[in-house]
Each structure stands twice: as C-alpha cells, then as structure tokens.
Amino acid sequence: MTQNPNAEPVRTLTPRPAPYGTATPSARLAHDLAARLRTGLSAAGFEVDRDFPHLRGDTTASDEPFLTLGRLRPNVVERLLALLF
Structure with missing residues (x-):
C-alpha cells in the first residue's frame, strides 16, 4: 500500500498523567486496598502501626x-507466614 505524501499525519492522543495530587480511580483503589489490608491485619492480631x-x-x-x-521485622514476617500457610 502506497502512502499519500499529501495526506495529513494521523495523530493519536495518548493519556496524560493527572496533575500531581489528583485522586485518580487508581489512587482511590490503592488507598482503599491499603485500608482494607490494615483492617485485616488488625483483625489477625497485628499492631499495624508498629508492625x-x-x-x-x-x-x-x-x-x-x-x-x-x-x-518488616523477622518476627512480623514469621507471623504473617503462619497466617498464609
């Protein structure tokens, strides 16, 4: 297929990152998952802020x-492994 030298170039819009500090859906998901993980670890007996x-x-x-x-400290990893296995 031969390209037309007079044709305008095709311009593709690429997604641009959101301005710094913008709460994107991905950021909200990450923060929600972190909060849920904190809750789960706390329920499993971890002192989340310390561990x-x-x-x-x-x-x-x-x-x-x-x-x-x-x-993570070795004792925290040992306790975490005990939960996972």
Missing part, C-alpha cells in the same frame, strides 16, 4: 495502583 509502619497505597508514574508494605 507495618510503611503500609500505604500509592500509584506508579503510569497510574497503576500498588501497595507498599515496607521493611
């Missing part, structure tokens, strides 16, 4: 939701 001090919901630069657990 998971860096637990938070956030988004990547491309607006993908993720959770950060942070650094």
Whole structure:
C-alpha cells in the first residue's frame, strides 16, 4: 500500500498523567486496598502501626495502583507466614 505524501499525519492522543495530587480511580483503589489490608491485619492480631509502619497505597508514574508494605521485622514476617500457610 502506497502512502499519500499529501495526506495529513494521523495523530493519536495518548493519556496524560493527572496533575500531581489528583485522586485518580487508581489512587482511590490503592488507598482503599491499603485500608482494607490494615483492617485485616488488625483483625489477625497485628499492631499495624508498629508492625507495618510503611503500609500505604500509592500509584506508579503510569497510574497503576500498588501497595507498599515496607521493611518488616523477622518476627512480623514469621507471623504473617503462619497466617498464609
């Protein structure tokens, strides 16, 4: 297929990130998941603020939701593993 040299180029709109501080659906999902995880860990007997001090919901630069657990002490990991297995 031959391209027409006089044709206008096709312009594709790419999604732009929301301005800093904007609560996107991905950010709301991440924060909701972090809150639910805090509730679940608390119900399992963890002292969440002490055992998971860096637990938070956030988004990547491309607006993908993720959770950060942070650094965990060995005894917290052992208790967490006991719940999972």
